[in-house]
Amino acid sequence: MAQSLFFSTNIRPNIHIKGEEQWLGCFALKAEPIYLKFSSGCGARARARARAAFNADFKDIEIPKQIEIPKQWYNLIADLPVKPPPPLHPKTFQPVKPEDLSPLFPAELIKQEASGDRFIDIPEEVLDIYRLWRPTPLIRAKRLEKLLDTPARIYYKYEGVSPAGSHKPNTAVPQVWYNAQEGIKNVVTETGAGQWGSSLAFACSLFGLNCEVWQVRASYDQKPYRKMMMQTWGAKVHPSPSNLTEAGRSILEMDPSSPGSLGIAISEAVEVAATNDDTKYCLGSVLNHVLLHQTVIGEECIKQLEAIGETPDVIIGCTGGGSNFAGLSFPFIREKLEGKINPLIRAVEPAACPSLTKGVYVYDFGDTAGLTPLMKMHTLGHDFIPDPIHAGGLRYHGMAPLISHVYELGFMEALSIPQIECFRGAIQFARSEGLIPAPEPTHAIAATIREALHCRETGESKVILMAMCGHGHFDLPAYEKYLQGSMVDLSFSEEKIQASLANIPNLVA
Numbered sequence: 258m259a260q261s262l263f264f265s266t267n268i269r270p271n272i273h274i275k276g277e278e279q280w281l282g283c284f285a286l287k288a289e290p291i292y293l294k295f296s297s298g299c300g301a302r303a304r305a306r307a308r309a310a311f312n313a314d315f316k317d318i319e320i321p322k323q324i325e326i327p328k329q330w331y332n333l334i335a336d337l338p339v340k341p342p343p344p345l346h347p348k349t350f351q352p353v354k355p356e357d358l359s360p361l362f363p364a365e366l367i368k369q370e371a372s373g374d375r376f377i378d379i380p381e382e383v384l385d386i387y388r389l390w391r392p393t394p395l396i397r398a399k400r401l402e403k404l405l406d407t408p409a410r411i412y413y414k415y416e417g418v419s420p421a422g423s424h425k426p427n428t429a430v431p432q433v434w435y436n437a438q439e440g441i442k443n444v445v446t447e448t449g450a451g452q453w454g455s456s457l458a459f460a461c462s463l464f465g466l467n468c469e470v471w472q473v474r475a476s477y478d479q480k481p482y483r484k485m486m487m488q489t490w491g492a493k494v495h496p497s498p499s500n501l502t503e504a505g506r507s508i509l510e511m512d513p514s515s516p517g518s519l520g521i522a523i524s525e526a527v528e529v530a531a532t533n534d535d536t537k538y539c540l541g542s543v544l545n546h547v548l549l550h551q552t553v554i555g556e557e558c559i560k561q562l563e564a565i566g567e568t569p570d571v572i573i574g575c576t577g578g579g580s581n582f583a584g585l586s587f588p589f590i591r592e593k594l595e596g597k598i599n600p601l602i603r604a605v606e607p608a609a610c611p612s613l614t615k616g617v618y619v620y621d622f623g624d625t626a627g628l629t630p631l632m633k634m635h636t637l638g639h640d641f642i643p644d645p646i647h648a649g650g651l652r653y654h655g656m657a658p659l660i661s662h663v664y665e666l667g668f669m670e671a672l673s674i675p676q677i678e679c680f681r682g683a684i685q686f687a688r689s690e691g692l693i694p695a696p697e698p699t700h701a702i703a704a705t706i707r708e709a710l711h712c713r714e715t716g717e718s719k720v721i722l723m724a725m726c727g728h729g730h731f732d733l734p735a736y737e738k739y740l741q742g743s744m745v746d747l748s749f750s751e752e753k754i755q756a757s758l759a760n761i762p763n764l765v766a
């Protein structure tokens with residue numbers, strides 16, 4: 258059976274069957290296609306004739322579900338014309354050595370963190386677990402297009418089908434697997450929105466590791482169901498700041514009602530890992546190996562778009578620490594560097610925590626207490642505590658060093674959007690496409706809607722590809738706030754940023 262038929266001319270349709278590997282030209286056809294695609298030159302009569310020929314009421318484009326899961330992760334560093342600056346030891350300010358990181362991470366992940374290899378094999382056991390939810394769907398948002406009355410074609414790559422409901426298990430599973438391979442029994446982590454903590458809890462339950470999570474206070478209170486998910490998968494959950502660690506206690510002394518931040522929660526988890534020999538630390542974003550694992554998203558998406566003959570003009574994703582954005586966009590940046598495609602790559606961050614658009618590009622700590630290596634990144638200052646916006650996963654003071662570097666090289670652009678516009682877009686999306694997005698990807702939706710409306714004005718039929726990194730089934734209080742009209746826009750405060758920028762270590766970068 259043919260997978261697809263592509264009609265390319267308007268008079269006599271020149272029909273191609275796209276099989277597994279090859280294109281065949283033919284006119285008389287007996288094969289039954291799964292879907293049809295018409296090129297823009299293919300007129301209405303040719304389309305009607307083709308449909309009649311196959312006695313079928315085909316939709317113009319349907320995305321094939323059965324493509325193979327990639328067998329390798331892609332490492333963008335290998336293809337960059339300038340290599341990113343190394344992380345530095347927080348005391349000596351010298352590039353970190355593998356042994357500096359070994360109290361926190363297993364050897365294989367330290368190797369991946371510094372790897373220059375272009376592709377890294379995904380272990381068979383990890384692939385086997387990926388198969389529970391991968392390949393994830395690429396969906397055309399036709400009803401949203403109609404609602405917006407736009408000639409743009411909008412596609413979203415949906416990662417919410419994973420057991421935890423987001424892209425985060427793509428890295429939680431290999432991180433826990435590598436730890437298990439090296440005999441580790443306990444892992445600790447932080448979580449902002451609860452998506453990462455629940456993903457790590459899920460992965461630990463598969464491999465029998467103990468999992469302890471410090472959840473940012475603001476989302477611990479806003480999202481009790483995320484906490485319950487983590488507990489269901491067997492994890493212990495603490496609100497952060499907590500009085501279980503030095504880092505937490507010092508914050509609580511200054512502000513007993515601190516809403517917490519990812520930076521503080523990271524300090525707590527890192528402190529526990531660094532002071533317990535039998536415990537390692539896992540991180541849900543920011544580091545190179547995390548971004549690497551997420552590239553399964555983009556690799557799959559390239560194949561899915563190829564199969565329907567589409568090429569993205571704009572790729573949009575939200576950025577907290579940057580992992581879902583990198584996961585989708587890095588493989589496309591490779592294609593861009595090879596001159597095959599030329600999409601605009603656009604990161605969207607919250608107006609309340611605009612690290613890429615308002616931060617400075619310097620060496621800074623990854624956590625509030627200053628326990629992690631110094632990383633060169635766009636930062637608002639490691640002790641910047643963003644206001645408690647609903648997108649808890651985007652409340653991080655810095656951006657992944659690799660994304661920061663790619664941004665500096667000019668391969669991508671960034672903008673920030675306030676939360677009310679994001680939730681307005683999410684409601685439009687939910688009411689047209691059905692899916693209720695997590696608060697984080699509402700930022701990608703808002704930017705996608707801006708672009709689609711721009712296309713309506715210019716008449717351009719651009720292909721917009723959006724990272725839909727998770728569902729919002731446990732984030733409904735945020736939707737309730739929006740629907741009741743009580744959501745407010747929390748913008749960053751220039752004064753607050755200046756104060757925290759003043760505390761960045763004084764290094765000549």
Ligand SMILES: Cc1ncc(COP(=O)(O)O)c(C=O)c1O
Binds near residue numbers: 451453577728
């Ligand atoms: C659903 C979802 N999307 C996005 C993010 C932001 O993280 P990142 O920028 O690493 O994708 C998070 C973080 O917790 C999240 O839970």
